[in-house]
Amino acid sequence: MSKDAAAPPAKKKGGAKKLIIIGAAVALLGGGGAAAGFYAAGSMHKEAGPVEDPNMPRLVKKGEKPEDVAAKYAPAAGEHGEAAETDAEAVEPEHPHKPVDLPSPRNPSAYQATYYQIPAPFTSNMSDSDAFAQISIAASTYYDQRVITAIQTHELAIRSAILMMLAQEQELDLATPQGKERLQGKLVKIINNVLKDRTGYGGVDNVYFTNFVIQ
Structure with missing residues (x-):
């Protein structure tokens, strides 16, 4: 009976390991998502480029008036x-x-x-x-x-x-x-x-x- 009674704690310990692993995976996914978000934001900022001054004349391309x-x-x-x-x-x-x-x-x-x-x-x-x-x-x-x-x-x-x-x-x-x-x-x-x-x-x-x- 004493050996049977000691079995449940061992199973509980294994469950705790699973929880730790799952928690680490979530943290990694969250970090990856944040990194992806920062990368996307950086890309959008880079593509936007500087805002041109509307007070300045623009070059006229061929075919334009x-x-x-x-x-x-x-x-x-x-x-x-x-x-x-x-x-x-x-x-x-x-x-x-x-x-x-x-x-x-x-x-x-x-x-x-x-x-x-x-x-x-x-x-x-x-x-x-x-x-x-x-x-x-x-x-x-x-x-x-x-x-x-x-x-x-x-x-x-x-x-x-x-x-x-x-x-x-x-x-x-x-x-x-x-x-x-x-x-x-x-x-x-x-x-x-x-x-x-x-x-x-x-x-x-x-x-x-x-x-x-x-x-």
């Missing part, structure tokens, strides 16, 4: 970067973001270039002679219509900055192809600097001479 891209991505009314009011007394709000240079696309052939001819020519005396230069220029951009609109809006500021620069140029420099190329680079920088100061972004990729006379 600059004005359509601008309308699609421009901030809605009431958000930062909205267009100035039509009221003449309204004050245009300052741009809420740090001025940036919009980079040129790595593969320009995949994007649509837009050209804008600045209407009136630029005429200025040379710094080293009595001669004067008269140039007409057009600007190009791979970004949406907001860049061209900014050039039109701030044309007076752009014109003033360009004329001040031209007054410091020398006739001998502008008479050479190398001098004209350097002048192109200066014009791109001047226009982009004015746009960044007024809107927070540049976007002009190049400047082209449509007329160039030194007399």
